[in-house]
Amino acid sequence: MTVAQPPAAPTGFPVGNAPCVVRANRAVNDRYRHLVLEAPPPLCRATPGQFFHLLCPPFVDNEPYLRRPMSVYRVAPEEQAIEFLYNVVGAGTRSLARLVAGDTMSVMGPLGTGFTIEPAYRHILMVARGVGLATMAPVVPWACRRGIRVTAILSARSPQDLMEREFAQREDIRVHPVFDQDGTSAVGRVEALLRGILDADRPDAMFTCGSNRLMTLLQRLGTEYGVYGEIALEQQMACGLGVCLCCVRPIRVGGEIEHQRVCCEGPVFDLQQVAGTWRHG
Ligand SMILES: Cc1cc2nc3c(=O)[nH]c(=O)nc-3n(C[C@H](O)[C@H](O)[C@H](O)COP(=O)(O)OP(=O)(O)OC[C@H]3O[C@@H](n4cnc5c(N)ncnc54)[C@H](O)[C@@H]3O)c2cc1C
Ligand code: FES
Numbered sequence: 001m002t003v004a005q006p007p008a009a010p011t012g013f014p015v016g017n018a019p020c021v022v023r024a025n026r027a028v029n030d031r032y033r034h035l036v037l038e039a040p041p042p043l044c045r046a047t048p049g050q051f052f053h054l055l056c057p058p059f060v061d062n063e064p065y066l067r068r069p070m071s072v073y074r075v076a077p078e079e080q081a082i083e084f085l086y087n088v089v090g091a092g093t094r095s096l097a098r099l100v101a102g103d104t105m106s107v108m109g110p111l112g113t114g115f116t117i118e119p120a121y122r123h124i125l126m127v128a129r130g131v132g133l134a135t136m137a138p139v140v141p142w143a144c145r146r147g148i149r150v151t152a153i154l155s156a157r158s159p160q161d162l163m164e165r166e167f168a169q170r171e172d173i174r175v176h177p178v179f180d181q182d183g184t185s186a187v188g189r190v191e192a193l194l195r196g197i198l199d200a201d202r203p204d205a206m207f208t209c210g211s212n213r214l215m216t217l218l219q220r221l222g223t224e225y226g227v228y229g230e231i232a233l234e235q236q237m238a239c240g241l242g243v244c245l246c247c248v249r250p251i252r253v254g255g256e257i258e259h260q261r262v263c264c265e266g267p268v269f270d271l272q273q274v275a276g277t278w279r280h281g
Helices: 091-098 132-136 139-144 164-168 187-200 212-225
Strands: 016-027 032-038 051-055 068-071 074-076 081-087 104-111 123-129 149-156 174-179 205-209 228-232 248-253 256-261 268-270
Touching (some): 068 091, 212 228
Antiparallel strands (some): 074 081, 228 268, 248 256
């Protein structure tokens, strides 16, 4: 079956770079933290899937080099706030975890191309794994406020790691949690779940982030059911502005492979165009 044609890509907002004051930085669970920054108006604009490049502050025993890309979790221009959900994995995110209210950090963005969510959609399917939940969460209020129904499969190691409340943000959506701990996140089990949803209530589009295995599965089912899909890719970055080329990924365009920059042409790509995989499982 042919896959539905992608809608036109959204245009980005002008990029700003400014010091932002930390309003809050609290643990959500053992793995993830929620950072709220006070940001000047040019930065308080982003579409779901776009990201900011954060200059994580140096500490005596921890000096992260280069900025770190972080998807926007929420922007609230009326509160002059931008928010992030992040996993502490290395030097940069360890520095972020030490920030307290009143500290200042440099933030650049919004950057990249976000998800295309057509107002004509009636039902979308979201499949997120791990911190991919943070990247996809802003889609939920965006869709719900436009009357688009959301069904989500959220995959995590264990119930303690699942940020279901942070993902749903009080919106009325249908969530199917799956876990490594009880085997429900295994590809075969998720495929059965997806087929049930696709057969009973075919979505207009599918969105995913956070897992190569889920990407491959959704590419296969998207082709079989003829459902358009998008994926937000994660790639290590340096400049974040399209100059250094360290973030390129192979993308299929017109039967050829092009190496496109995740920071500029992405991080959101047409699901069927992404070739090859990255390190995540
Ligand atoms: C567009 C984009 C949006 C992102 N959004 C979020 C988000 O909302 N929340 C969140 O927690 N994380 C997000 N990430 C990932 C985040 O940028 C990295 O976890 C962070 O840069 C790690 O920095 P560090 O100094 O703590 O770890 P490092 O010491 O740099 O790395 C620790 C480990 O993580 C690996 N790693 C680092 N960066 C990446 C990456 N980009 N992709 C895959 N593996 C990586 C390293 O190879 C190493 O194994 C996003 C990445 C991209 C590209
Ligand atoms: S990070 Fe430099 S080109 Fe993408």
